[in-house]
Amino acid sequence: MTNSRSPLRDLTTQEYRAFIYPNALAGLLILGAIFLNIWVDTELKLVNRESLIIILIGCAAYIVFFGYYIIPVRKNKEVLIWINAIASGFGFWGLTSALGDELLLYQNLLLFVAVVSVTVFAGRASTIVMIVIAASSHFILHTEKTNSLLSLAQHLGMPLMAIILAESSIRLQEMARRQVQRLEMINEFSREIASILDQEQIIEQLKVAIPRVLRADSYYVSMVKNNEATLLLCYDDGEFFQRRTIPAEGTLTNWVVQNQRELFLPDLRQPIHLEGVQHIIVGKEKTSLSWIGVPMISSSFKGVLALASYQPNAFNRGDLELLLSLASHVTLAFENATRHEEALEHARLDSLTGVFNHGYFLTALQKHAGASMAFRSPLSLIMLDVDFFKQYNDTYGHLAGDTVLTLLCETIRRHIKNADAVGRWGGEEFIISLPNTNATQAFMVAQRISASLRKVTMQDRNGKEIPSPTVSQGIAIFPAEAGDIYQLIDLADQRLYVAKNRGRDQIESIPD
Numbered sequence: 001m002t003n004s005r006s007p008l009r010d011l012t013t014q015e016y017r018a019f020i021y022p023n024a025l026a027g028l029l030i031l032g033a034i035f036l037n038i039w040v041d042t043e044l045k046l047v048n049r050e051s052l053i054i055i056l057i058g059c060a061a062y063i064v065f066f067g068y069y070i071i072p073v074r075k076n077k078e079v080l081i082w083i084n085a086i087a088s089g090f091g092f093w094g095l096t097s098a099l100g101d102e103l104l105l106y107q108n109l110l111l112f113v114a115v116v117s118v119t120v121f122a123g124r125a126s127t128i129v130m131i132v133i134a135a136s137s138h139f140i141l142h143t144e145k146t147n148s149l150l151s152l153a154q155h156l157g158m159p160l161m162a163i164i165l166a167e168s169s170i171r172l173q174e175m176a177r178r179q180v181q182r183l184e185m186i187n188e189f190s191r192e193i194a195s196i197l198d199q200e201q202i203i204e205q206l207k208v209a210i211p212r213v214l215r216a217d218s219y220y221v222s223m224v225k226n227n228e229a230t231l232l233l234c235y236d237d238g239e240f241f242q243r244r245t246i247p248a249e250g251t252l253t254n255w256v257v258q259n260q261r262e263l264f265l266p267d268l269r270q271p272i273h274l275e276g277v278q279h280i281i282v283g284k285e286k287t288s289l290s291w292i293g294v295p296m297i298s299s300s301f302k303g304v305l306a307l308a309s310y311q312p313n314a315f316n317r318g319d320l321e322l323l324l325s326l327a328s329h330v331t332l333a334f335e336n337a338t339r340h341e342e343a344l345e346h347a348r349l350d351s352l353t354g355v356f357n358h359g360y361f362l363t364a365l366q367k368h369a370g371a372s373m374a375f376r377s378p379l380s381l382i383m384l385d386v387d388f389f390k391q392y393n394d395t396y397g398h399l400a401g402d403t404v405l406t407l408l409c410e411t412i413r414r415h416i417k418n419a420d421a422v423g424r425w426g427g428e429e430f431i432i433s434l435p436n437t438n439a440t441q442a443f444m445v446a447q448r449i450s451a452s453l454r455k456v457t458m459q460d461r462n463g464k465e466i467p468s469p470t471v472s473q474g475i476a477i478f479p480a481e482a483g484d485i486y487q488l489i490d491l492a493d494q495r496l497y498v499a500k501n502r503g504r505d506q507i508e509s510i511p512d
Contacts, residue, residue: 019117020117020120023113024064027059027063031056031063034052034106055095082129084122084126085129086129086130086133089130089131092110111159115130120173131162131163179318186326192205193205197341202334213326217308218234218235218236218288219233219306221233221304221305221306222304222306228247231243231245237310250276253304254276256293257295257304266314267312268288289311291307293306298331300338301334303334305330347360355424358426361422361425365485365488368435369479379437379477379479379488380439380478381476381492383473383475383476384429384431384471384472384496387472388504396460396461400466404458415445420437449473454470472505474494474496475492476489481510
């Protein structure tokens with residue numbers, strides 16, 4: 001998978017100083033050691049002791065100036081980078097001209113310290129320029145000392161080692177900066193999804209966040225429930241796949257959920273010694289060679305966030321830590337979305353019967369009517385009322401009346417589809433929306449509801465059998481008989497009362 005990566009951000013002043021201060025201190029200590037050495041050892045062969053002391057003081061002053069005044073500068077920083085590199089390089093010319101071979105070790109140590117400091121502030125190119133300028137002083141100012149192989153190795157070896165040190169330092173910095181950048185991306189993702197209370201929107205945000213933070217050929221989010229794993233998000237080799245459900249048993253996903261801990265498999269060419277795990281392919285028919293998965297566990301959600309690659313050893317422990325951090329934010333977002341959905345669901349439902357309440361049923365009916373107009377399909381509405389309901393309350397108590405209402409709703413649910421909707425319209429009156437259903441089909445549904453209710457057996461609080469409830473029903477059809485949902489409801493209600501007036505336990509539908 002190809003990822004577009006944003007450039008590494010510039011370090012802050014505090015971050016630069018955190019890198020450079022230890023090196024600045026080391027540089028000052030080396031300069032102090034040189035000064036102490038030439039002060040104590042009077043037998044040293046120096047060209048000009050006074051000039052060397054002045055150079056040492058100048059170098060110390062520049063180190064302090066660099067740490068306190070150059071580092072914080074952001075304006076015209078590119079120019080400062082090159083000025084600093086060139087000035088540092090020619091600073092070594094001054095040391096080379098004044099130091100003897102006896103003090104060459106100090107100069108080399110100082111070069112190593114300067115390399116680390118300059119690479120942090122300036123980067124690769126300017127550091128190499130500084131090293132070349134510093135090293136050239138040996139070959140220009142002391143040509144007589146570089147005519148033997150041993151002497152040449154002494155003078156050339158240190159710059160080469162300095163270049164290696166510079167490259168190592170730069171790569172470590174890039175790794176550190178990249179890690180910081182990825183953590184910042186995860187924090188940004190966390191802020192973005194903190195206010196999102198819809199699971200699908202969280203998934204969409206995750207599609208953007210994962211490839212920005214982590215490199216992988218494939219990744220997925222899987223939810224485990226009732227021994228099944230549902231792939232909420234599945235990306236493989238440049239392609240997103242539709243949501244699907246597979247048996248959870250034998251999968252790495254199920255192992256992570258059951259053990260509630262992360263799983264890091266750097267090389268799948270090696271045998272997997274995990275109890276109950278089988279080889280299962282999701283996405284394309286290609287076998288991944290490295291895989292990491294972390295659990296997403298909350299009170300309402302059990303799942304896994306996983307990455308895979310077609311290359312072995314594609315991930316490291318840093319990737320695992322980032323994936324754990326990302327998963328924790330996603331888990332919290334899913335939990336919040338689930339709680340919000342549950343709260344909305346409770347607000348939609350009648351507390352006694354569990355069917356839609358009056359207000360939300362109107363919302364569902366409006367959606368059904370919109371689909372009916374869009375697809376030119378019939379929408380049937382059944383309004384039904386429990387016959388002589390007051391007698392149940394008066395004769396057998398309100399508990400018996402509540403039982404009648406819950407039994408009625410259970411009966412209705414057995415005879416309608418998942419796409420249909422049932423709501424409590426008020427008291428003992430209920431309403432059913434049947435999308436893509438004509439008058440004949442609606443009449444058959446009403447008949448089945450009535451027939452099933454007659455077979456219901458009920459008992460009072462003393463265990464004595466009481467009469468089964470019956471219902472009167474009125475049917476209306478949209479858009480054939482009504483232009484909007486309120487006309488449709490009014491027409492079904494009128495036919496309900498026609499059915500009641502005909503003797504109860506009747507169904508009144510569209511006239512022949």
